Amino acid sequence: xxxxxxxxxxxxxxxxxxxxxxxxxxxxxxxxxxxxxxxxxxxxxxxxxxxxxxxxxxxxxxxxxxxxxxxxxxxxxxxxxxxxxxxxxxxxxxxxxxxxxxxxxxxxxxxxxxxxxxxxxxxxxxxxxxxxxxxxxxxxxxxxxxxxxxxxxxxxxxxxxxxxxxxxxxxxxxxxxxxxxxxxxxxxxxxxxxxxxxxxxxxxxxxxxxxxxxxxxxxxxxxxxxxxxxxxxxxxxxxxxxxxxxxxxxxxxxxxxxxxxxxxxxxxxxxxxxxxxxxxxxxxxxxxxxxxxxxx
Amino acid sequence: xxxxxxxxxxxxxxxxxxxxxxxxxxxxxxxxxxxxxxxxxxxxxxxxxxxxxxxxxxxxxxxxxxxxxxxxxxxxxxxxxxxxxxxxxxxxxxxxxxxxxxxxxxxxxxxxxxxxxxxxxxxxxxxxxxxxxxxxxxxxxxxxxxxxxxxxxxxxxxxxxxxxxxxxxxxxxxxxxxxxxxxxxxxxxxxxxxxxxxxxxxxxxxxxxxxxxxxxxxxxxxxxxxxxxxxxxxxxxxxxxxxxxxxxxxxxxxxxxxxxxxxxxxxxxxxxxxxxxxxxxxxxxxxxxxxxxxxx
Numbered sequence: 001x002x003x004x005x006x007x008x009x010x011x012x013x014x015x016x017x018x019x020x021x022x023x024x025x026x027x028x029x030x031x032x033x034x035x036x037x038x039x040x041x042x043x044x045x046x047x048x049x050x051x052x053x054x055x056x057x058x059x060x061x062x063x064x065x066x067x068x069x070x071x072x073x074x075x076x077x078x079x080x081x082x083x084x085x086x087x088x089x090x091x092x093x094x095x096x097x098x099x100x101x102x103x104x105x106x107x108x109x110x111x112x113x114x115x116x117x118x119x120x121x122x123x124x125x126x127x128x129x130x131x132x133x134x135x136x137x138x139x140x141x142x143x144x145x146x147x148x149x150x151x152x153x154x155x156x157x158x159x160x161x162x163x164x165x166x167x168x169x170x171x172x173x174x175x176x177x178x179x180x181x182x183x184x185x186x187x188x189x190x191x192x193x194x195x196x197x198x199x200x201x202x203x204x205x206x207x208x209x210x211x212x213x214x215x216x217x218x219x220x221x222x223x224x225x226x227x228x229x230x231x232x233x234x235x236x237x238x239x240x241x242x243x244x245x246x247x248x249x250x251x252x253x254x255x256x257x258x259x260x261x262x263x264x265x266x267x268x269x270x271x272x273x274x275x276x277x278x279x280x281x282x283x284x285x286x287x288x289x290x291x292x293x294x295x296x
Numbered sequence: 297x298x299x300x301x302x303x304x305x306x307x308x309x310x311x312x313x314x315x316x317x318x319x320x321x322x323x324x325x326x327x328x329x330x331x332x333x334x335x336x337x338x339x340x341x342x343x344x345x346x347x348x349x350x351x352x353x354x355x356x357x358x359x360x361x362x363x364x365x366x367x368x369x370x371x372x373x374x375x376x377x378x379x380x381x382x383x384x385x386x387x388x389x390x391x392x393x394x395x396x397x398x399x400x401x402x403x404x405x406x407x408x409x410x411x412x413x414x415x416x417x418x419x420x421x422x423x424x425x426x427x428x429x430x431x432x433x434x435x436x437x438x439x440x441x442x443x444x445x446x447x448x449x450x451x452x453x454x455x456x457x458x459x460x461x462x463x464x465x466x467x468x469x470x471x472x473x474x475x476x477x478x479x480x481x482x483x484x485x486x487x488x489x490x491x492x493x494x495x496x497x498x499x500x501x502x503x504x505x506x507x508x509x510x511x512x513x514x515x516x517x518x519x520x521x522x523x524x525x526x527x528x529x530x531x532x533x534x535x536x537x538x539x540x541x542x543x544x545x546x547x548x549x550x551x552x553x554x555x556x557x558x559x560x561x562x563x564x565x566x567x568x569x570x571x572x573x574x575x576x577x578x579x580x581x582x583x584x585x586x587x588x589x590x591x592x
Contacts, residue, residue, distance in 0.1 A: 170477075177473050181466075183490040194479040197493035200515050201505060209497060209505075219496050 018042040019144060020082040020136070022065065022073070023052045024089025026246070028141075028148065028271040030056060032088050035145035044080055046073055052089065074134055085131070088141040140238055142269060150245070150289040152265040156277040158286035160260055164227055166192055168262040168290065171229025179234030185243045188258065190226025195219050203230070207252035214257055223257040224284075230263045238267060245287070246271035247279045254283035265289030314338040315440060316378040316432070318361065318369070319348045320385025322542070324437075324444065324567040326352060328384050331441035340376055342369055348385065370430055381427070384437040436534055438565065446541070446585040448561040452573040454582035456556055460523055462488055464558040464586065467525025475530030481539045484554065486522025491515050499526070503548035510553055519553040520580075526559045534563060541583070542567035543575045550579035561585030 019036055021043050023029035029052070033043045045062035047054075065073040077085065131138055142149050154160075160168065167189040174187050174194055186198040188210050195213065198206045207228065213219040219226075230243045245263060253261055261280075268289070270276060280287050315332055317339050319325035325348070329339045341358035343350075361369040373381065427434055438445050450456075456464065463485040470483050470490055482494040484506050491509065494502045503524065509515040515522075526539045541559060549557055557576075564585070566572055576583050 174474065174477050174479070177477070178470065181470050181473070181490055183470070183493065187495075193496075194477055195496040197479065197495050199483075199493050200489075200491040200509050202514070205505075209501075213496050218498070 016041040017081050017083050018044050019139075020044050020046060020073075020077040020080075020085035022085060022087040023047040023057075023062075024087070025051050025053070026090045026271055027056065028244075028246075028269070029089040030060075031271070032086065032141045032145045032148060033060075035147050041144075044077065044082060046077070048089075070131070070134070074136070077136070082136070084137045084139055086139050086141050086144055140242065142238070142242065148269050148271075149266050150263050150268040150270045150287075152289045152291055155270070155273065155287040155289070156280040156285075158260060158280060158284050160227070160262070160286050160288055163225065164259050164262075164286070167225075167227045168229055168288070170194065171227060171262065172231060172290065175229065175231040176234075179231075182233060185233055186228060186230040188226060188228055188256065190219065190221035190258070193221075195221075195226065203228070203249065204252055207256045207258075210256035210258070224259055226256075226258040228253050228256075228258055228261045230261070230268065232264060232267050242267065242269050244269035244271055245276065247275040250276055250279040250283065250285050250287070253285055254279075258285070260286030260288060262288045262290055264292050266292055312337045313377050313379050314340050315435075316340050316342060316369075316373040316376075316381040318381060318383040319343040319353075319358075320383070321347050321349070322386045322567055323352065324540075324542075324565070325385040326356075327567070328382065328437045328441045328444060329356075331443050337440075340373065340378060342373070344385075366427070366430070370432070373432070378432070380433045380435055382435050382437050382440055436538065438534070438538065444565045444567075445562050446559050446564040446566050446583075448585045448587055451566070451569065451583040451585070452576040452581075454556060454576065454580050456523070456558070456582050456584055459521065460555050460582070463521075463523045464525055464584070466490065467523060467558065468527060468586070471525065471527040472530075475527075478529060481529055482524060482526040484522060484524055484552070486515065486517035486554070489517075491517075491522065499524070499545065500548050503552045503554075506552035506554070520555055522552075522554040524549050524552075524554055524557045526557070526564065528560060528563045538563065538565050540565035540567055541572065543571040546572055546575040546579065546581050546583070549581055550575075554581070556582030556584060558584045558586055560588050562588055 019041055021029060021033055021036075023045055029045070029047070033045060036043050045057060045060055046065045047057050047062055049064045049066045051067075063073075063076050065076075170192055171187045171189040171194070174189075174197075175185070178197075183197075183199050186203045186206060187194050188196040188206065196206045196210055201209075210219060210226070214223070228249070230245065232238060232243055243263060245261060245268060249261060266289075276287065279285075315337055317325060317329055317332075319341055325341070325343070329341060332339050341353060341356055342361045343353050343358055345360045345362045347363075359369075359372050361372075466488055467483045467485040467490070470485075470493075471481070474493075479493075479495050482499045482502060483490050484492040484502065492502045492506055497505075506515060506522070510519070524545070526541065528534060528539055539559060541557060541564060545557060562585075572583065575581075
């Protein structure tokens with residue numbers, strides 16, 4: 001994996017300011033914390049209530065924060081000397097009416113509501129802009145922990161066939177054509193045919209659909225063929241919403257009877273790489289990082 | 297609706313040769329037969345076994361045919377003096393191994409198998425070419441019965457709002473961008489966001505997904521907003537695989553909580569227009585034929 005120097009703000013004394021890490025679900029936030037701390041930079045953990053699991057944070061100092069309660073987080077982070085923050089981990093886009101807003105957030109509410117009416121990218125970009133106006137620099141997790149990015153080449157033992165490579169090229173072409181539309185980031189291609197396109201349902205639901213379409217005979221390419229292709233959207237803010245894969249993705253791909261996964265190297269996060277590789281090798285699923293800008 | 301003159305081959309005696317109509321499911325084949333006969337041209341009905349319903353044909357002369365048994369059809373149609381044929385009605389793409397081939401078809405098998413490996417368009421176009429090489433001219437149902445096409449403007453009482461028109465424009469743009477990929481012909485757009493893209497699952501399954509995404513809170517635009525947008529694919533052979541809507545489409549759109557349906561006028565077939573309009577008016581669903589080539 002890449003060992004490019006990680007971003008970070010250096011204080012006058014040569015000491016880096018602590019990094020505020022807002023933690024969604026899954027183990028990826030803890031992996032990022034470990035990578036950053038291994039570089040000597042202190043990290044403050046802010047797990048999101050209702051999303052991060054309490055048991056994952058029991059052994060580490062942390063402060064719970066709530067979605068839509070930006071003020072509480074901002075005060076705690078500023079008091080600890082943080083100027084930079086990263087948001088990482090799985091996140092279910094919240095229902096607007098389920099959020100309870102604090103005062104700071106309430107003041108920003110008209111603009112947040114406007115963002116909610118747009119697409120996903122629009123929300124995320126607006127969110128980042130609002131936070132930066134409050135005095136924090138928002139970094140991508142991959143900027144402070146480049147180890148989490150998928151490298152070029154295959155992860156694990158399996159490799160794509162020529163047929164798989166043709167499916168991958170078609171999938172990347174399709175995602176390039178639909179990039180301007182702020183839709184999904186993933187398609188399933190098999191037999192040189194786009195079988196499913198992700199939009200609001202997300203990657204996991206799309207993979208379930210492929211399994212069902214196979215069962216009902218509407219997708220007829222043989223089990224063990226076809227590829228899940230993921231790519232960033234055009235103009236997607238990679239600090240905040242990078243495509244990601246993990247062991248769960250491999251399991252969904254295996255259940256859908258596909259041959260493998262292709263993502264864009266350097267623009268895709270891999271959560272739990274050791275478990276992902278183990279799952280891929282168990283199921284004979286290839287996981288390929290394709291060069292950015294390339295056809296395959 | 298258009299009253300353009302219908303296609304037809306005139307025999308030396310000034311009599312039109314009978315039209316061979318291969319009938320899939322639904323009532324549309326019978327409507328086409330009625331329109332053609334009302335113009336004075338005789339029609340021979342060839343319902344497809346396992347797809348057309350026997351009770352629909354009990355009152356009319358007909359000859360059952362089987363998929364993949366082209367020889368039997370060709371002999372009967374030639375004996376009756378048919379030179380032109382139309383295929384119309386709903387069709388489930390058959391599983392290759394479920395077909396039982398007759399001799400004529402068997403001779404064409406390598407090319408049929410090659411077509412099956414491509415996308416839907418590829419199969420259909422190859423099928424038409426094979427049939428034409430056997431001496432039949434394949435016409436689109438709309439060429440012999442232009443009454444089945446959606447006209448410009450609305451069918452029924454409801455009309456799209458300005459918000460709906462913005463969703464329609466976005467949907468048409470998306471379908472134009474993905475036209476070269478031989479994928480689906482439909483998207484659901486609401487709140488200026490593409491919420492679902494049809495691929496192998498078909499329009500009905502996509503509409504079911506929208507209903508589920510609404511129930512689970514992943515699609516959050518209000519009930520009664522959003523549009524099903526359908527358009528022909530680029531280079532789609534409209535003789536054989538034109539987008540179509542019917543009362544069933546309106547019911548799916550109503551269950552998905554959408555405001556309406558937009559299709560391309562003159563390039564979309566409407567099955568059972570009276571029932572479609574009744575269903576649309578009952579559910580306050582608009583059904584709009586947009587000008588071909590226009591944005592809305």
